[in-house]
Amino acid sequence: MFRYATRRLLGALPTLLILLALAFFLIRVAPGGPFDAERALLPEIEANLRAAYHLDEPLYQQFGRYLWGLLQADFGPSFQYRDFSVTELIMTGFPVSLRLGGSAMALALLFGITAGSIAALRQNTRADYAVMSASMTGISIPNFVMAPLLILVFAVYLGWLPAGGLGDGSPRNMVLPVIALALPQIAYISRLTRGSMIEVLRSNFIRTARAQGLPMRKIVLRHALKPALLPVVSYLGPATAAVITGSVVIEQIFGVPGLGRFFVQGALNRDYTLVMGVVVFYGVLIIAFNLLVDLAYAWLDPKVKYS
Amino acid sequence: MNAAADALQAQEEVAGRSLWVDAWRTLRKNRAAVVSGVVIGVMAVLVTVGPWFSPYSYDFTDWSNLSIGPSLETGHLFGTDTLGRDLFVRTLYGGRISLMVGLAATLVSLLIGISYGAIAGYFGGRLDNLMMRIVDILYAMPFMFFVILLMVFFGRNLFLIFVALGAIIWLDMARIVRGQTLSLKHREFVEAARAQGVGTFAVIRRHIVPNLLGVVAVYVTLTIPQVILMESFLSFLGLGVQEPMTSWGALVKDGSDEMQSSPWLLLFPAVFLATTLFCFNFLGDGMRDALDPKDR
Numbered sequence: 001m002f003r004y005a006t007r008r009l010l011g012a013l014p015t016l017l018i019l020l021a022l023a024f025f026l027i028r029v030a031p032g033g034p035f036d037a038e039r040a041l042l043p044e045i046e047a048n049l050r051a052a053y054h055l056d057e058p059l060y061q062q063f064g065r066y067l068w069g070l071l072q073a074d075f076g077p078s079f080q081y082r083d084f085s086v087t088e089l090i091m092t093g094f095p096v097s098l099r100l101g102g103s104a105m106a107l108a109l110l111f112g113i114t115a116g117s118i119a120a121l122r123q124n125t126r127a128d129y130a131v132m133s134a135s136m137t138g139i140s141i142p143n144f145v146m147a148p149l150l151i152l153v154f155a156v157y158l159g160w161l162p163a164g165g166l167g168d169g170s171p172r173n174m175v176l177p178v179i180a181l182a183l184p185q186i187a188y189i190s191r192l193t194r195g196s197m198i199e200v201l202r203s204n205f206i207r208t209a210r211a212q213g214l215p216m217r218k219i220v221l222r223h224a225l226k227p228a229l230l231p232v233v234s235y236l237g238p239a240t241a242a243v244i245t246g247s248v249v250i251e252q253i254f255g256v257p258g259l260g261r262f263f264v265q266g267a268l269n270r271d272y273t274l275v276m277g278v279v280v281f282y283g284v285l286i287i288a289f290n291l292l293v294d295l296a297y298a299w300l301d302p303k304v305k306y307s
Numbered sequence: 308m309n310a311a312a313d314a315l316q317a318q319e320e321v322a323g324r325s326l327w328v329d330a331w332r333t334l335r336k337n338r339a340a341v342v343s344g345v346v347i348g349v350m351a352v353l354v355t356v357g358p359w360f361s362p363y364s365y366d367f368t369d370w371s372n373l374s375i376g377p378s379l380e381t382g383h384l385f386g387t388d389t390l391g392r393d394l395f396v397r398t399l400y401g402g403r404i405s406l407m408v409g410l411a412a413t414l415v416s417l418l419i420g421i422s423y424g425a426i427a428g429y430f431g432g433r434l435d436n437l438m439m440r441i442v443d444i445l446y447a448m449p450f451m452f453f454v455i456l457l458m459v460f461f462g463r464n465l466f467l468i469f470v471a472l473g474a475i476i477w478l479d480m481a482r483i484v485r486g487q488t489l490s491l492k493h494r495e496f497v498e499a500a501r502a503q504g505v506g507t508f509a510v511i512r513r514h515i516v517p518n519l520l521g522v523v524a525v526y527v528t529l530t531i532p533q534v535i536l537m538e539s540f541l542s543f544l545g546l547g548v549q550e551p552m553t554s555w556g557a558l559v560k561d562g563s564d565e566m567q568s569s570p571w572l573l574l575f576p577a578v579f580l581a582t583t584l585f586c587f588n589f590l591g592d593g594m595r596d597a598l599d600p601k602d603r
Contacts, residue, residue, distance in 0.1 A: 015444045026453070030460030136592075140585035142536055144543045144556070145577045148563035156567055248455075249543060253563065263452065264544060267459040275456070282449045 001298075005291060012287040016280075020070075023279045024063055027272050034079035034270045053079065066273075070280065076273040080266065086277035089262060094281075097251070097258035101244035103178045105236075108185035113232065115186070116193025117220060120228075123198055131190060138187025147180040147253045164255040177254040181243060188239075189232055197228040226300050233300060237293035241285040245278075330521065333597035340593025343586035350583055354402035363393035365400040366551035377571055385575045389565060397553050398576050404554040405580070408468055409535040413527055415473025420480025421523065425511050427481070428488025439485065442478055451475075451537070458546035465548060468541065472534050480526060487519050521598040528591035532584045539580060555580040 035041060035049055050056045054065060069076055075086035119131035154176060155163035162173050200206065201224055209219045248260035259278065266274035334340055358365070368391045377386040377394075385394035427438040454471045461467060491497060492515065500510050539556025541547040548554050553561075555576050562573030 018444055019448055022448070022453070023456070026456055026460075030456070136585065136588055137581075140532070140588055141577075141581045142539060142584070144540065144563070145559055145581060148559070148566055148573055149577065152566050152570060152573070249540065252544075264455060264459075267456055279449060279452055282452070286449065 001295065005295065008291050008294065009287075012291075016283055016287065019283045020067070020276075020280060021063070023276055024066065025059070027267075027270070027275055028059060028062075030270070034272060053077070066276065075277040075280070078271055078274050080269045080271040080274065086273050089274060090259065090277055090281055093257065093259035093262055094245070096256060097260065098244050100174060100177055100181060100250075100256065100258065101240075101247075103174065104181035105185065105240055105243055107178065107182040108189055109236075111182075112186045112189025113193050113225075113229070116190035117197055117225070117228075119190065119194040120197035120201060121216070121220065128194075131194070135187040135190045138183050139191075141183075143180055143184055143247065144249045144253065146183055147177075147250055150176050150180055151253070164253070177250050177256055180254075181247060181250055185239060185243065188235065192231045192235055193228060196231045197224060200224045200228045230297065230300055233296050234293055237289040238286060241282065241289045245282050245285060327521075330594070330597040334593055337593040337596065339589050340597075343589040343593070346582065346586045347590065350402065350579075350586075351406060354399045354406060357399040358396055358403075361393065361396045361399075363396050365396050365553065366392065368392060377575075386569065386571045388561060388569075388572055392551075394558075394572060394575055397558060398555075398579055401553045401555045401558045401576060402579060402583075404465070404548055404552065405535050405538060405556070405583075408465070408472070408538040408554070409531040411469040412472040412476070412534040412538075413530045415469060416475075416477035416480050416530060417523065417527065419473070420477035421484050421516060421519065423477065424481040424484025424486075425488050425515055425519070428485040429492050429507075429511055429515060431489070431492075435485070439482075442481055445478055451540075454537070454541065455544070455546060458541060468538060468547065472537050475537075476530055476533060480523070480530070483522055483526060484519055487522055488515055491515055491518055525591060525595045525598050528587060528594050532587035532591075535580075535587075536584060555583075 033055075034053075035046055041049070047056070054062060057065070066076065073087070075090070078084050078086050078089055081089060115131045115135070119128040122128050151163045154161045161175050163176075206219060206224055209223055210216075214222075245259050248264055250256070251258045251260040259281075262274055263278045265271070266278065370391055375387050385398060387393055388397070423438065423442075427435045454475065457467060457471050497510060497514050500514050505513070535555075538547055538554060539559065542554045542556030543560045545557075545560070547556055550557075558576035559573065559580065562570075562576055566573045
C-alpha cells in the first residue's frame with residue numbers, strides 16, 4: 001500500500017507542475033500589475049519595488065525562483081497584504097473554511113447516506129419519491145440562491161440565527177453557512193447512495209443473506225452498505241477538497257473570513273503570489289483526496305487491488 | 308422541446324422503429340420529464356418573445372416608481388429595482404442571456420468532446436492513451452479558478468464566457484463518447500464499412516458519431532443546467548455579464564443585496580433560475596432512463 005501511495009504521488013507531480021505553469025503564466029500575461037494604484041507611483045519607486053519582488057527578472061527565472069521556494073514550503077510574500085507571507089494568509093483563512101466545510105461534509109454524509117438508503121429500501125414508494133424530489137430540488141437550487149433565502153427566513157423574518165459574520169465564534173454563527181454548504185451535497189450523496197444501493201440489493205449475496213433469514217437492518221448495515229458506498233466515496237474526493245477550501249459564494253454572502261475570498265480578491269488585485277498559493281494549495285488537496293479515495297476503495301471493495 | 312420532438316419524428320420516418328422511437332415512447336410515459344420539457348419550452352419562448360411585448364426596456368428607469376413591489380396598477384408585474392428598472396423585463400432578458408450561454412457553451416463542449424472522444428476511442432492504442440492522459444491531467448485542474456482568472460484579467464465579455472465554460476465541460480463529454488466509441492468500433496457495420504474501403508474519418512462521421520447521439524443527447528440535457536449554473540455563479544461574483552445587461556445570476560446577486568427591504572428582487576429571478584435548472588435536470592434524468600442502453 002505504501003509503495004502504491006508513493007507511486008501515485010510521484011505520478012501526480014507532472015499534473016501539479018502543469019497546473020503551476022498554467023496559473024503562473026496566465027497571471028503574468030494578464031494586463032495590469034500588483035503595484036497599479038489610483039495614484040501612480042514614481043517610476044523610481046516602482047522600479048525599486050519590482051526589483052525587491054524580483055519582478056524585473058525574465059519570466060522563466062521568476063518561475064524557477066517560485067518553484068525553488070515551493071520546494072522549501074515557501075509561498076512567497078503577499079503583494080497586497082504587506083508584511084504577510086502567503087503561507088500566513090492561507091493559515092488564517094484555511095482553519096475557518098475547514099471548520100465550516102468539515103461540518104458541512106459530515107452533515108451531508110450522515111443525512112445523504114441515510115436518506116439515500118431509505119429511498120432505496122422503499123423503492124417506488126412515497127418515501128422514495130419524497131427523497132428523490134427533495135434531492136432534485138436541492139441540486140437545482142444553487143447555493144447562492146439558497147443562502148440568501150436561508151438568511152431571509154431564519155435571520156431576517158424569524159430572527160433565530162445571526163445573518164452573517166463569525167461573531168464571537170459561537171456555533172450559532174456557523175449554523176446557516178454550514179446548512180447552505182451541506183444542502184447540495186446532501187442532495188448529490190442521497191441520489192448516489194440510492195442508485196448504487198438499489199443495484200447492490202439486487203445482487204446474489206444479498207439474496208443469500210435474505211434467504212438465510214437475516215433481519216433487513218443487519219443486511220443493510222453489515223453487507224449492503226459497504227459496496228453501495230463506492231460511488232459515494234469517489235464523489236467525496238474532489239467534493240471534499242472543494243468544500244473545505246472554502247466556497248467563494250458562501251463566504252461572501254455570510255461574511256466569513258475563509259480561504260475563498262483570498263482567491264477572488266487576489267486575482268482582482270493582481271496579487272500574484274497569493275493567487276498562486278491558493279491554486280497550489282487547492283491542487284495539492286485535490287490530488288491528496290483522490291489518493292485517499294483510491295486507498296479507501298481497496299478497503300471497501302476487496303476485489304480492487306493496488307496496481 | 309418541440310425541436311427535439313421534431314428531430315425525433317424525423318428520425319422515425321427514416322429509421323422505422325429505432326432507438327429513438329423506443330426512447331420517445333418511454334419518455335412520453337414519464338410525466339415529470341414531459342412536464343419539464345414543456346416548461347422549458349414555455350420558458351424559452353417567454354424569454355425570447357416576452358420582452359417585445361413589455362412597455363419597458365431592460366435599462367429604462369421609471370423615476371416615479373423606484374423600488375416598488377409587484378403590482379398591476381403601475382404595470383411593473385414583478386416590481387422594480389432600486390434604479391426603477393422593471394424587474395419583469397430584466398428577468399426575461401436575464402433568462403435570454405442565461406439560456407443562450409447554456410446552449411452556446413454546451414455546443415462548444417459538444418464539438419470538442421465528440422471529436423476528441425471519437426478520435427481517441429476509434430484509433431485506440433498509443434494515441435488513445437496520450438489523449439486520455441491529457442484529459443486526466445485537465446480533470447485535476449481547479450477550472451473554476453481559471454475561469455475566474457480569465458474573467459478578471461480579460462474583461463467580462465460574453466464570448467469569453469461561452470468559450471471558457473465550453474472548454475471546461477467538454478472533458479466529461481469526451482470520456483463518455485470515447486467509451487461508447489470503443490464498444491462501437493468492433494461492431495459488424497463498422498467493419499463492413501471499412502471492408503468496403505470507406506475512409507477512416509468518413510467511418511467516424513457516418514457510422515460512429517450517429518450512433519453516439521443517444522448518449523450525447525442525454526448529456527447535453529444535463530450539461531445545459533450545469534453551464535447555466537456556472538454562468539450564474541460567475542455573474543453572482545460580479546464577473547459575468549456587465550450592467551445594464553443582466554443574467555439570472557446577476558439578478559439574484561442584486562436581489563440578495565436588497566432582500567431585507569425588497570425581497571421580490573431576490574424571489575422572482577431565483578424562482579426562474581431554480582425552475583429552469585430543475586426542469587433540465589428532470590428532463591435529463593428522464594432521457595437517461597429512455598436512451599441509456601445500460602439501464603435496459
